[in-house]
Amino acid sequence: MAAHEEHHVVPKSVYFAVFTALIVLTWVTAWISTKDLGSSSLNVAVALSIAVFKASLVVLFFMHVKYGTKLTKMIVGIGIVWLLMLLFIVMIDFWTRTWMGVAGR
């Protein structure tokens, strides 16, 4: 029955695996930032990808969203989309301003 599924206890081994991944990735991202990857945007992309991956691990396992209800998953997803709208809609303006020699730049 679904009622029993709800009281899901995540095994400790999952927490330790996630923890290890988070620690390793922290030092990897710090170390890789000192390496010249050929373009500074590539360095930024790598650093942010690692951060997004780490955050996903925390949300899914430490915050139990992977084992949560559909409604919880939907609310979390909408929140992330909302944040991306804030960031990207504004940044699209700033990124593209230099493309055209128009007033206001």
Place this chain on the structure above:
Amino acid sequence: MASHTAVATKAAAHSHPGYGELRHHFESHEQQKDSATIGMWVFLLTELMFFGGLFLAYFIYRQWYPEAFASASNKTDLWLGAFNTTVLICSSLTMALAVHAASKGKRILLVGFLVATLLLGGAFLGVKAYEYHDKWVHHEIPGDHFECEGCHDEVHTPLFFALYFGMTGLHASHMIIGFGVLLVLIWQAWSGKFTEKWYTPIEMFGLYWHFVDIVWIFLFPLLYLIDRTGRSLL
């Protein structure tokens, strides 16, 4: 309203009347807990947008003044930042284990992990305080006495530090608020308020604590790891 609730919970009262019992407006314990989880997430989403505004300001100014941000970022201590990130992740682990202990009804273990979370959080803020002091000594705090040795764009460098202090400061204030909540939870856990059937406050605080961890997971690369190779400064 208050008396109405009291009557409703009294009927179902066991060892702790009104605390963790099924409220009359919920159908089941499950639904009650799901509602708490959703409520907590909605709160965290408002927090996400709160921090999101600062992240947006950061992205805009970094886009405008990349050299200022790159040279100012190199003033932060990369390895100290990585160490502090490690400390915070450890506190997230102990928090997750605290929720686990609560779900098994292990009171002493729960208290132990909550105390460990508090201590690791304290260690994080200790390192942060050291870093702030270092910035203070080197006049890297925006204002009349601002100085940045070897910085490329002195006019706009204070913008980076303003965001640095604003974002890490808001993050630190969330941790300090967390300490207050943790102290209450430790006391409640110690006095046996939580059972393996009901430990919702522990779980909800866990969500908050992990959220604060996530904010730092993004602050670390954005504030500490910009252009360590000095490529954009050539």
